[in-house]
Amino acid sequence: MSFLAKSLARVKPSPTIAVTTKAGELKAAGKDVIGLGAGEPDFDTPDHIKAAAIAAINAGKTKYTAPDGIVELKQAICDKLKRDNGLTYTTAQVSVGAGGKQTLYNALMATLNEGDEVIIPAPYWVSYPDMVLLAGGTPVTAPAKAENDYKLTADELEAAITPKTKWLIFNSPSNPTGAGYTRSELKALTDVLMKHPHVWVMSDDMYEFLAYDGFEFCTPAEVEPELYERTLTCNGVSKAYAMTGWRIGYAAGPVELISAMRKIQSQSTSNPCTISQWAAVEALNGTHDFVATNNVIFKRRRDLVVKALNAIEGITCPTPEGAFYVYPSIAGLIGKTSEAGTLIDTDEAFATALLEETGVAVVFGAAFGLSPCFRVSYATSDEALTEACARIQKFCAALT
Numbered sequence: 582m583s584f585l586a587k588s589l590a591r592v593k594p595s596p597t598i599a600v601t602t603k604a605g606e607l608k609a610a611g612k613d614v615i616g617l618g619a620g621e622p623d624f625d626t627p628d629h630i631k632a633a634a635i636a637a638i639n640a641g642k643t644k645y646t647a648p649d650g651i652v653e654l655k656q657a658i659c660d661k662l663k664r665d666n667g668l669t670y671t672t673a674q675v676s677v678g679a680g681g682k683q684t685l686y687n688a689l690m691a692t693l694n695e696g697d698e699v700i701i702p703a704p705y706w707v708s709y710p711d712m713v714l715l716a717g718g719t720p721v722t723a724p725a726k727a728e729n730d731y732k733l734t735a736d737e738l739e740a741a742i743t744p745k746t747k748w749l750i751f752n753s754p755s756n757p758t759g760a761g762y763t764r765s766e767l768k769a770l771t772d773v774l775m776k777h778p779h780v781w782v783m784s785d786d787m788y789e790f791l792a793y794d795g796f797e798f799c800t801p802a803e804v805e806p807e808l809y810e811r812t813l814t815c816n817g818v819s820k821a822y823a824m825t826g827w828r829i830g831y832a833a834g835p836v837e838l839i840s841a842m843r844k845i846q847s848q849s850t851s852n853p854c855t856i857s858q859w860a861a862v863e864a865l866n867g868t869h870d871f872v873a874t875n876n877v878i879f880k881r882r883r884d885l886v887v888k889a890l891n892a893i894e895g896i897t898c899p900t901p902e903g904a905f906y907v908y909p910s911i912a913g914l915i916g917k918t919s920e921a922g923t924l925i926d927t928d929e930a931f932a933t934a935l936l937e938e939t940g941v942a943v944v945f946g947a948a949f950g951l952s953p954c955f956r957v958s959y960a961t962s963d964e965a966l967t968e969a970c971a972r973i974q975k976f977c978a979a980l981t
């Protein structure tokens with residue numbers, strides 16, 4: 582019998598990290614690799630946020646804090662939720678963790694019993710199903726269609742709900758598709774949830790500020806105020822503020838749930854990094870001017886990639902509303918053979934052949950629960966994206 586816990590057997594290692602590792606190995610071996618796998622902005626953390634962290638260090642703010650965050654940060658989060666989302670929360674309803682990932686995980690750990698189901702619309706962020714499994718629950722995939730720009734419809738949500746459903750995990754704009762739900766599209770889903778009072782919604786708003794073409798972000802508790810009591814509104818500073826390495830995320834919801842999440846965090850990791858918390862106070866309270874500047878660049882890159890990919894026969898790429906990903910379908914390429922003789926029978930085979938034969942690293946769709954597709958992260962330079970798209974085009978043109 583293995584020394585390791587049985588629960589581990591249910592969980593797979595992150596496929597996005599596997600792609601990054603493979604790309605790194607090829608690079609180290611001297612291959613010219615262009616990585617389009619990264620889930621983080623290529624911009625640096627803004628200077629005023631770094632300065633706040635340095636000031637915190639110099640002021641001796643280097644000790645433990647309350648397990649789920651300093652009150653100054655919780656207040657900044659309450660102010661943000663009021664200002665940007667029209668949601669009223671008190672500091673007792675806020676939990677701060679080491680990244681958005683920890684707060685989502687704490688919430689699942691705090692609520693799931695064996696047999697509890699969690700609906701996860703696909704394509705999904707790779708960590709959702711595994712976090713549900715680690716917490717002892719059962720992930721239920723609800724596939725969204727490419728024709729609907731990868732957004733779940735009311736009927737598809739309704740069909741996934743059972744008496745055992747505990748949560749719907751909602752993510753807009755989405756990783757991996759960039760799809761953002763309009764108010765009416767989200768209202769159609771919240772209307773379904775209103776008919777099923779036993780289902781709660783965990784809204785992962787991580788990409789809220791990364792939206793283009795005037796897309797108006799909305800979140801479930803705001804769209805349907807009657808869902809407030811069974812919504813956990815989750816967000817963080819990682820993506821919009823280019824702070825992935827600082828590890829600060831947060832969630833706001835009913836006091837009983839937030840207290841349970843605090844209990845878990847207090848007996849596992851304790852408080853998120855004190856210095857990062859002070860930096861996050863500045864991120865939330867300080868200027869947001871850089872967001873608009875960065876978004877001009879992200880939008881330009883999105884348009885560049887969508888246009889280049891749609892020009893390739895066999896690839897169809899919707900134009901997403903936000904985040905920094907696109908999710909093209911390669912349905913038109915399945916069954917073909919690459920120049921080096923690899924049969925492209927799955928999106929994993931496509932991504933592997935693309936990396937080995939052209940040096941372009943993308944993540945295959947099966948990792949996100951919807952095939953045959955791949956994810957491109959366009960959080961890299963225009964030059965790298967142009968070159969990568971040219972290589973993808975050449976690779977596809979040579980398929981027979």
Ligand SMILES: Cc1ncc(COP(=O)(O)O)c(C=O)c1O
Binds near residue numbers: 680681683787828830
């Ligand atoms: C949809 C989504 N939620 C949450 C996270 C986690 O963010 P953090 O780095 O703050 O843990 C990510 C990171 O990739 C993400 O894509």
